[in-house]
Amino acid sequence: MGQAFQAWACGIEPTADMNPVLVKPLGGGRMQVMLRGELFMHVGPGTSIPKDEVMDRVCESYDLLCRDYDRVVCEGSGSPVELNLMEADMANIGLMRARGVPAVLIGDIERGGVFAAVYGTWLLMPEDVRPLMRGFVINRFRGDASILGSGIKKVEELTGMECLGIVPYNHLRFPEEDSLSSKGGGIGSGSIQEGFVRNLDELIASAEETGLDFSRFDEISSARGDPDRLNHDPIADGRIHRDRHPIHYEYERLRVETRAACRLGRCGSRRRFPPLPLAFEPEAHSPSTSSAGRFIPPEGIRPINRPVAAECA
Amino acid sequence: MDSIKAKVSREIAAGDIGPDRKCPYHPCHFRGQNCSFCYCPFYPCGDEDLGHFVSSRRGERIWSCDDCLFCHRDGVVAFAYGRIRELGLEAGDPRFLSEVFPEAKRRFWHRGRALMVVGATSDAGKSFAVAALCRIFMRRGYLVAPFKSQNMSLNSRVTVRGAEIAMAQSLQAQAAGLRNADVHMNPILLKPKGDVVSQVVVEGEPFADYDVGGYYGEFVPKHAREIVERNMGHLLGRYDYVIMEGAGSPAEINIYDRDIANMRAAEIADADVLLTVNAEWGGSFAYVVGTLALMAPRDRARVKGIILNNIRGDPSRIHPGAEELERLTGVPVVGIIPHLDVDLPQEDSEAFRRAGSRGSGGTRITVVKLPRIANFTDIDPLYLQDTTVDFVETPEGVLAADAIIIPGTKNTIRDLEWLKESGIASVLGEMRGRVPILGICGGYQMMGVALHDPNGIEGGEPRDLEGLGFFDNESSWEGYAKITRRRHCELLDGGGDVEGYEIHMGTTEVREKPLFKVTAIGCADEFEGSVREDEMLYGTYLHGVFDKPAFRRLFMSKAKGRGGEAEPADLEDYDEHVDRNLDILADGFEKGLDMGALARIAGWGERVPCCSWARPPALGRPPSTRHTAGISPRGVRGSSRSRPPTSP
Numbered sequence: 001m002g003q004a005f006q007a008w009a010c011g012i013e014p015t016a017d018m019n020p021v022l023v024k025p026l027g028g029g030r031m032q033v034m035l036r037g038e039l040f041m042h043v044g045p046g047t048s049i050p051k052d053e054v055m056d057r058v059c060e061s062y063d064l065l066c067r068d069y070d071r072v073v074c075e076g077s078g079s080p081v082e083l084n085l086m087e088a089d090m091a092n093i094g095l096m097r098a099r100g101v102p103a104v105l106i107g108d109i110e111r112g113g114v115f116a117a118v119y120g121t122w123l124l125m126p127e128d129v130r131p132l133m134r135g136f137v138i139n140r141f142r143g144d145a146s147i148l149g150s151g152i153k154k155v156e157e158l159t160g161m162e163c164l165g166i167v168p169y170n171h172l173r174f175p176e177e178d179s180l181s182s183k184g185g186g187i188g189s190g191s192i193q194e195g196f197v198r199n200l201d202e203l204i205a206s207a208e209e210t211g212l213d214f215s216r217f218d219e220i221s222s223a224r225g226d227p228d229r230l231n232h233d234p235i236a237d238g239r240i241h242r243d244r245h246p247i248h249y250e251y252e253r254l255r256v257e258t259r260a261a262c263r264l265g266r267c268g269s270r271r272r273f274p275p276l277p278l279a280f281e282p283e284a285h286s287p288s289t290s291s292a293g294r295f296i297p298p299e300g301i302r303p304i305n306r307p308v309a310a311e312c313a
Numbered sequence: 314m315d316s317i318k319a320k321v322s323r324e325i326a327a328g329d330i331g332p333d334r335k336c337p338y339h340p341c342h343f344r345g346q347n348c349s350f351c352y353c354p355f356y357p358c359g360d361e362d363l364g365h366f367v368s369s370r371r372g373e374r375i376w377s378c379d380d381c382l383f384c385h386r387d388g389v390v391a392f393a394y395g396r397i398r399e400l401g402l403e404a405g406d407p408r409f410l411s412e413v414f415p416e417a418k419r420r421f422w423h424r425g426r427a428l429m430v431v432g433a434t435s436d437a438g439k440s441f442a443v444a445a446l447c448r449i450f451m452r453r454g455y456l457v458a459p460f461k462s463q464n465m466s467l468n469s470r471v472t473v474r475g476a477e478i479a480m481a482q483s484l485q486a487q488a489a490g491l492r493n494a495d496v497h498m499n500p501i502l503l504k505p506k507g508d509v510v511s512q513v514v515v516e517g518e519p520f521a522d523y524d525v526g527g528y529y530g531e532f533v534p535k536h537a538r539e540i541v542e543r544n545m546g547h548l549l550g551r552y553d554y555v556i557m558e559g560a561g562s563p564a565e566i567n568i569y570d571r572d573i574a575n576m577r578a579a580e581i582a583d584a585d586v587l588l589t590v591n592a593e594w595g596g597s598f599a600y601v602v603g604t605l606a607l608m609a610p611r612d613r614a615r616v617k618g619i620i621l622n623n624i625r626g627d628p629s630r631i632h633p634g635a636e637e638l639e640r641l642t643g644v645p646v647v648g649i650i651p652h653l654d655v656d657l658p659q660e661d662s663e664a665f666r667r668a669g670s671r672g673s674g675g676t677r678i679t680v681v682k683l684p685r686i687a688n689f690t691d692i693d694p695l696y697l698q699d700t701t702v703d704f705v706e707t708p709e710g711v712l713a714a715d716a717i718i719i720p721g722t723k724n725t726i727r728d729l730e731w732l733k734e735s736g737i738a739s740v741l742g743e744m745r746g747r748v749p750i751l752g753i754c755g756g757y758q759m760m761g762v763a764l765h766d767p768n769g770i771e772g773g774e775p776r777d778l779e780g781l782g783f784f785d786n787e788s789s790w791e792g793y794a795k796i797t798r799r800r801h802c803e804l805l806d807g808g809g810d811v812e813g814y815e816i817h818m819g820t821t822e823v824r825e826k827p828l829f830k831v832t833a834i835g836c837a838d839e840f841e842g843s844v845r846e847d848e849m850l851y852g853t854y855l856h857g858v859f860d861k862p863a864f865r866r867l868f869m870s871k872a873k874g875r876g877g878e879a880e881p882a883d884l885e886d887y888d889e890h891v892d893r894n895l896d897i898l899a900d901g902f903e904k905g906l907d908m909g910a911l912a913r914i915a916g917w918g919e920r921v922p923c924c925s926w927a928r929p930p931a932l933g934r935p936p937s938t939r940h941t942a943g944i945s946p947r948g949v950r951g952s953s954r955s956r957p958p959t960s961p
Contacts, residue, residue: 116600
């Protein structure tokens with residue numbers, strides 16, 4: 001249902017390709033899996049969805065849309081880094097990997113801890129897809145946004161992601177995912193569509209007032225990555241500069257070396273999940289938002305040709 | 314002094330009596346207290362760690378020890394009686410102060426230890442976790458107090474001494490078995506007045522209004538640290554343990570050095586820290602990893618455990634993720650707590666902001682959801698009855714009511730204007746006389762005939778507003794003065810006790826028949842509230858007016874609908890209801906926590922409980938045979954690596 005409204009926002013009619021996999025809970029842990037509008041299978045506790053087969057069909061839909069449209073905006077599902085779900089993930093990391101889709105992370109500041117959420121999500125993203133994380137947005141903000149500046153800057157420096165803007169908390173009403181399905185024949189009715197698009201225009205206007213820059217989204221989407229080069233080195237690519245992002249530059253340098261060390265077997269254990277995040281230790285007595293400090297590599301890993309602690313130049 | 318001497322003599326003769334449950338005031342301090350020395354044989358000890366000097370009305374210096382709990386500890390009492398026997402001491406003997414007290418202090422007085430619960434977000438379940446820990450520590454016989462340096466809350470309570478503190482700390486004090494919460498447990502209280510400005514209440518007194526920039530730019534650097542040190546010090550001098558609650562996230566890096574609510578408070582108290590996260594929401598692992606990664610290493614080193622809270626469904630599904638989290642962060646997961654169904658007063662959480670309706674009982678109670686609603690926990694006891702409680706913001710919502718409540722508010726003048734603009738005011742006029750209508754605090758002020766704010770205290774500019782006209786009362790806001798006090802009352806026609814507390818700016822000239830008679834000692838001819846019985850109009854300043862059964866029964870009986878015919882036996886005292894639920898909460902946490910890890914972190918092996926009588930654990934097993942609850946005997950992890958990988 002969400003995709004139906006998103007389609008109308010684009011001024012087009014929704015099609016099954018826009019939401020190729022739909023999972024409907026039937027109760028008691030059982031679910032019905034629809035694939036491109038048709039019933040595919042039932043799953044229950046103990047059975048699981050065959051990931052490869054489903055991903056193939058998802059990519060078919062995705063490729064169709066990319067062929068027919070200039071831009072495709074994909075919506076993720078939940079958090080991409082639920083540790084116990086990451087292996088089977090299709091909606092987030094699965095799609096990013098399969099097609100090299102660049103991504104923007106939305107953080108909800110209303111509950112607090114948004115910087116932790118953005119940084120933590122970025123840290124937990126698998127290494128091969130992490131370079132696809134290009135930007136973040138802070139959503140549902142109330143009050144005076146100027147107080148966020150130093151925190152945003154710190155997160156940008158740590159991750160290399162760009163803050164694309166702050167969206168203020170809004171009281172506009174959008175239809176809930178689940179509530180619509182129970183209302184049945186409301187789809188396509190003129191008044192709901194118009195009301196939705198009107199609310200959307202208001203939201204866009206208020207977001208642009210607080211600095212949300214839609215042209216940046218456009219630039220990010222046109223830089224769609226080549227899936228064969230997913231493990232690329234953002235330093236070699238020129239995307240990260242030592243001057244503009246001193247912390248992140250250092251992090252990337254250490255990360256590349258850490259990964260190389262792992263491959264050479266110079267680390268504590270084999271890993272399936274991303275390596276332990278490198279810890280950043282700020283210089284003693286410096287304010288927490290300064291970039292002075294050094295990275296401490298995870299325990300047990302000896303990067304090649306470097307002493308254990310690397311200094312920030 | 315002579316009568317005190319006589320009393321101490323009697324106490325010496327009586328010997329160690331333990332807790333005196335026959336005393337009508339028991340427990341006047343804490344559950345399990347030793348009552349042998351109702352009057353302390355060491356008075357006046359003059360020890361600034363335990364008490365302080367105050368000036369009497371005549372300007373004399375008097376030793377005040379009303380916060381002291383030292384002589385109620387079993388160990389102290391046993392020791393004192395031993396020395397009394399050996400030395401043949403009688404009341405007034407100087408050796409009490411010269412010999413016995415210094416020795417007792419040396420042996421039994423130690424500074425408390427602090428344990429802090431921080432949350433990766435708001436609504437992580439910190440408040441309930443602290444309440445559960447308070448109850449768990451109390452069950453083991455420790456003297457424990459809650460603490461939150463800074464709380465932003467619309468639900469506040471009033472202590473016995475008339476100071477305003479947050480609801481959560483009052484609830485946690487109850488969980489700890491303390492009779493009286495006190496202002497030291499919540500020295501800084503922020504009461505939001507809108508989106509940007511808050512009233513800052515320090516140690517119970519309104520201090521000033523600040524916006525966010527002013528608060529972090531001016532108030533915190535100049536005042537906050539000293540306030541926290543003083544109040545923390547007070548508690549650590551009197552309790553075995555202080556369980557601290559954080560506020561928001563400890564990793565708000567834009568204000569990190571100025572955040573007195575989280576890690577700076579932990580540093581002042583030298584506390585070990587537990588990080589909780591609401592695992593029901595998406596991304597909880599990311600929040601934990603990100604929070605720890607953004608903390609300064611000296612603060613991160615304090616974090617000794619992670620609690621995954623509020624898990625829906627089967628908790629064992631989260632084990633693989635929890636193990637991975639431990640491996641990634643180096644911090645053990647010490648608690649996997651399922652969603653617990655407890656009925657306890659809530660903070661003003663997001664859950665309330667979206668709340669529409671609760672319950673599906675026979676009587677429909679409509680509460681007008683004023684934009685700046687405050688103390689909505691006043692309504693909680695009504696959920697115990699056969700009610701459906703709706704929070705409405707439109708006139709249509711009010712029409713379906715069997716009974717209407719206009720609740721308290723942070724800004725009466727502005728909300729009265731909203732009431733009129735929204736059309737609810739005129740609907741209330743129509744409903745008048747048809748259903749019972751109760752106004753509490755701000756709502757009560759609105760029911761009057763006029764409201765005067767000549768200095769613009771509530772409304773910004775000076776206002777004179779017409780009220781709803783239900784009562785012939787006039788309210789006015791003269792100065793920036795606030796009334797906070799507890800009141801013991803009874804229904805006027807001898808119909809039972811009412812207990813509550815007042816928190817309001819503004820005073821009311823009452824020209825109606827009163828609703829309650831004040832029964833507190835020394836308040837001979839005082840009355841409270843207003844009533845017009847034939848029109849079923851009620852008004853009172855008392856928050857908590859429904860806690861005791863009498864007024865609850867009266868109000869419900871006036872409402873049409875099935876719920877009005879409640880049997881007297883059905884009306885539970887709300888305080889007992891809350892206490893029962895605190896036990897349920899603590900039981901749930903004991904099951905989900907790695908109790909061995911908790912014991913190690915808290916250092917239970919090094920601290921002798923103050924009460925040799927410890928309340929038996931609710932699960933019915935004696936403490937010595939209880940193995941560590943949780944996933945496995947050694948917690949989630951197979952290996953016990955407890956050092957974070959980041960220490961060089």
